[in-house]
Amino acid sequence: xxxxxxxxxxxxxxxxxxxxxxxxxxxxxxxxxxxxxxxxxxxxxxxxxxxxxxxxxxxxxxxxxxxxxxxxxxxxxxxxxxxxxxxxxxxxxxxxxxxxxxxxxxxxxxxxxxxxxxxxxxxxxxxxxxxxxxxxxxxxxxxxxxxxxxxxxxxxxxxxxxxxxxxxxxxxxxxxxxxxxxxxxxxxxxxxxxxxxxxxxxxxxxxxxxxxxxxxxxxxxxxxxxxxxxxxxxxxxxxxxxxxxxxxxxxxxxxxxxxxxxxxxxxxx
Amino acid sequence: xxxxxxxxxxxxxxxxxxxxxxxxxxxxxxxxxxxxxxxxxxxxxxxxxxxxxxxxxxxxxxxxxxxxxxxxxxxxxxxxxxxxxxxxxxxxxxxxxxxxxxxxxxxxxxxxxxxxxxxxxxxxxxxxxxxxxxxxxxxxxxxxxxxxxxxxxxxxxxxxxxxxxxxxxxxxxxxxxxxxxxxxxxxxxxxxxxxxxxxxxxxxxxxxxxxxxxxxxxxxxxxxxxxxxxxxxxxxxxxxxxxxxxxxxxxxxxxxxxxxxxxxxxxxx
Numbered sequence: 001x002x003x004x005x006x007x008x009x010x011x012x013x014x015x016x017x018x019x020x021x022x023x024x025x026x027x028x029x030x031x032x033x034x035x036x037x038x039x040x041x042x043x044x045x046x047x048x049x050x051x052x053x054x055x056x057x058x059x060x061x062x063x064x065x066x067x068x069x070x071x072x073x074x075x076x077x078x079x080x081x082x083x084x085x086x087x088x089x090x091x092x093x094x095x096x097x098x099x100x101x102x103x104x105x106x107x108x109x110x111x112x113x114x115x116x117x118x119x120x121x122x123x124x125x126x127x128x129x130x131x132x133x134x135x136x137x138x139x140x141x142x143x144x145x146x147x148x149x150x151x152x153x154x155x156x157x158x159x160x161x162x163x164x165x166x167x168x169x170x171x172x173x174x175x176x177x178x179x180x181x182x183x184x185x186x187x188x189x190x191x192x193x194x195x196x197x198x199x200x201x202x203x204x205x206x207x208x209x210x211x212x213x214x215x216x217x218x219x220x221x222x223x224x225x226x227x228x229x230x231x232x233x234x235x236x237x238x239x240x241x242x243x244x245x246x247x248x249x250x251x252x253x254x255x256x257x258x259x260x261x262x263x264x265x266x267x268x269x
Numbered sequence: 270x271x272x273x274x275x276x277x278x279x280x281x282x283x284x285x286x287x288x289x290x291x292x293x294x295x296x297x298x299x300x301x302x303x304x305x306x307x308x309x310x311x312x313x314x315x316x317x318x319x320x321x322x323x324x325x326x327x328x329x330x331x332x333x334x335x336x337x338x339x340x341x342x343x344x345x346x347x348x349x350x351x352x353x354x355x356x357x358x359x360x361x362x363x364x365x366x367x368x369x370x371x372x373x374x375x376x377x378x379x380x381x382x383x384x385x386x387x388x389x390x391x392x393x394x395x396x397x398x399x400x401x402x403x404x405x406x407x408x409x410x411x412x413x414x415x416x417x418x419x420x421x422x423x424x425x426x427x428x429x430x431x432x433x434x435x436x437x438x439x440x441x442x443x444x445x446x447x448x449x450x451x452x453x454x455x456x457x458x459x460x461x462x463x464x465x466x467x468x469x470x471x472x473x474x475x476x477x478x479x480x481x482x483x484x485x486x487x488x489x490x491x492x493x494x495x496x497x498x499x500x501x502x503x504x505x506x507x508x509x510x511x512x513x514x515x516x517x518x519x520x521x522x523x524x525x526x527x528x529x530x531x532x533x534x535x536x537x538x
Contacts, residue, residue, distance in 0.1 A: 057510075058483040058531045060329035062356050062372050064349040079360075079370045080333040085482070087331050089358070089370060091348075101348045101358060101372055103331050105482055105531075112508035117473065119440060120504035171388060204386065213354070213374055214327040216485045218531050220507055235389035236524050238489055239381035241326075243527055255505050258512055260529055262327045262374075262487050 002183035003150060004192070008040040010074060012048060017076050019045035023094075025069030029145040033067040035212050036195025037147070042092045042102055043191050045074035050086040050106050055187040057085065057112075059104035060216040067092070067099045079103070084111055109187055109222050116221075122249050123174045123231040126156050131176060151179050151196065153230075162202040171204050171242075173197055174231040185223045185250070193228065194246045194259035200232040201242060201265055208266025213241070215261035226251030240265050271452035272419060273461070277309040279343060281317060286345050288314035292363075294338030298414040302336040304481050305464025306416070307369055311361045312460050314343035315373050319355040322375035324456040326354065329485040330371040337363060348372070353380055378456055378491050385490075391518050392443045392500040395425050400445060420448050420465065422499075431471040440473050440503040440511075442466050445496045454492045454519070462497065463515045463528035469501040470511060470534055477535025482510070484530035495520030509534050 007027065010019035021044075027037035043056050072094045080087040085107040092100040125131065131154035142148060154176040161168050177193060179185070185193065194217050199210040229249040234242045241264055248257040276296065279288035290313075296306035312325050341363045349356040354376040361369040394400065400423035411417060423445040430437050446462060448454070454462065463486050468479040498518040503511045510533055517526040 058331075060331075060372065060483065060485060062327075062329075062348070062374060064356055079331070079367060087333055087370065098348060101356065103329065103370055103372060105331060109508065112510065114507070114509050116507040118505045118507065214329065214485070214487075216329060216483070216529070218483075218512060218529075220505060220510070236387045236489060236527065238383070238385040238387065238524075239378065240383045241381065241489070243487060255507075258505065258529075260485070260487075260527075 002179065003181050004179055004183055004189060008044045010041065010045045010048060017049070019048060019074045021072045021074060023067055023069050023072050026146045026149055029147050030209055032209065033069065034147055034195060035063060035215060036192040038067050038092060038100055039195065039215070040189070040192040041072065042074050042090050042100055043104065043188065045076055046088045046090050046104050046106060047188065049076040049078060049088055050081065053086045053106035053108060055107055055109040056191050056217070056219050057105045057107050058216065058218050059102060059191055060214065061100050061102040062214050063100055063212045064098050068094060116254070118255050120247065120255055122253055123229050125174060125176060125229055128154055128176050128227055131155055132157050132160060149180070151177060153177050167203045167205040169204060171200055171234040172232065173200055173203050174229065177228045177230050184225045185228055187219050187222045190219050190223065190248055190257040191217050193230065193248055194257055197230050197232045197246065199263065200234045200244045204237060206265055210263040210266055213262045213264065215259060217257060217259040219257050221254055221256045223250035223256045224252040224254070237265065271448065272450050273448055273452055273458060277313045279310065279314045279317060286318070288317060288343040290341045290343060292336055292338050292341050295415045295418055298416050299478055301478065302338065303416055303464060304332060304484060305461040307336045307361060308464065308484070309458070309461040310341065311343050311359050311369055311371055312373065312457065314345055315357045315359050315375060316457065318345040318347060318357055319350060319375050322355045322377060324376060324378040325460050325486070325488050326374045326376050327485065327487050328371060328373035328460055329483065330369050331483050332369055332481045333367050336361070336368045385523070387524050389516065389524055391522055392498050394443060394445060394498055397423055397445050397496055400424055401426050401429060418449070420446060422446050436472045436474040438473060440469055441501065442469055442472050443498065443500040446499050447496050453494045454497055456488050456491045459488050459492065459517055459526040460486050462499065462517055463526055466499050466501045466515065468532065469503045469513045473506060475535055479532040479535055482531045482533065484528060486526060486528040488526050490523055490525045492519035492525045493521040506534065
């Protein structure tokens with residue numbers, strides 16, 4: 001079993017609406033569990049709740065309190081099950097406190113093939129071998145971001161100013177992505193992958209933790225095998241909040257996921 | 270009372286979690302009730318559920334079945350109430366069937382002022398007086414779209430190709446907006462206004478009804494009085510679905526709302 005699938009595993013308990021999970025402390029960065037990983041766990045319980053609907057198509061998650069490593073429960077409620085899509089609400093709960101409340105549409109992406117008309121522009125990145133890998137991070141950085149044991153990102157050397165106190169001010173961060181155990185990206189894992197890049201506020205000169213209020217992911221196609229390209233973009237920071245759009249492009253040049261989150265700027269900024 | 274506020278009115282019944290509403294048949298277009306109007310009704314019940322949190326900040330709605338004119342009920346559940354934000358889940362129900370299931374974050378936008386750094390570009394539209402008004406529509410069109418009794422839009426003459434069989438193919442529709450009774454736009458009404466432009470698929474040569482699967486609105490600031498600018502944009506039509514981004518700009522040139530929906534292309538396209 002690939003590491004990611006093991007990390008998001010859930011066990012049905014009782015009435016088929018409750019699922020036990022064990023949140024893996026290695027999915028942390030800066031002390032907090034990554035929101036995309038939590039969405040993977042929650043989304044996996046939803047998938048178990050609607051057999052025959054393997055793919056998340058649209059998922060909206062509201063983050064109420066920070067998740068902690070250790071036991072968690074996901075409680076699901078099927079809101080609609082008919083036609084070719086199911087809509088399911090789900091809460092991720094720890095110690096009686098809701099961490100995430102979410103709603104999602106699941107279906108089978110194979111049933112939604114057809115014309116592709118994409119005018120969005122694929123991010124231009126230098127070849128993977130010419131980029132700077134998270135595998136090259138020093139010990140200190142690795143200790144701060146244990147989740148880089150799970151996957152690798154490769155950044156263009158000239159797109160790393162935000163990491164050394166020289167943000168571009170454009171509000172854009174892009175990188176190549178793969179799971180370190182070479183698990184192929186699939187439609188499901190995109191709900192996690194959409195939230196793995198560093199917060200785009202870094203590139204506006206606002207380092208620190210940017211807590212997510214809400215994150216919506218649209219999974220638009222099954223990705224082809226190989227490296228993915230990820231790009232974060234923000235165009236409207238105001239009132240202590242900013243939107244963060246993530247695009248995921250596969251090795252065939254297809255835009256396979258689009259997400260948008262609303263996040264708060266780091267404390268004190 | 271302004272017409273919009275009257276149309277979205279809800280009456281608490283019983284335990285403070287249930288609200289009765291009467292869906293106004295004039296908010297229809299092509300036979301169906303507008304999704305933004307339904308979100309206004311649902312959002313109004315949420316507002317009543319969390320006193321002191323007047324403004325929707327992020328709202329995600331999943332459309333399960335088409336709303337019909339007549340009585341409806343909204344059932345709310347406060348998921349978190351603390352700090353400066355509340356998170357509330359809500360269902361809009363008719364005849365025992367859920368029409369919309371939604372989650373929203375509410376707060377007081379006055380508490381979220383601060384630096385504004387917007388790199389998004391305001392839509393360029395000719396002056397209001399040089400644009401083509403929905404008030405100039407023929408009787409036949411007005412009968413098909415009773416909701417234009419509620420508000421006025423003004424389109425640039427060269428941005429109306431989609432209405433006469435000459436879509437630009439760019440996937441973009443923009444217009445000026447005001448309520449016909451000159452009710453000032455406020456933060457709340459933006460959840461409705463984000464869904465009032467014609468479906469952006471029209472501009473790709475795909476006329477017809479594009480049912481919304483999911484719509485998320487971020488209300489980013491209280492709009493200044495006066496005409497608003499609205500712009501719909503899509504960049505990824507694929508597998509019979511497309512994303513539709515709406516931006517709302519106020520008369521002071523501020524980006525006050527951003528929404529994204531995932532919709533299905535019209536039947537048969």
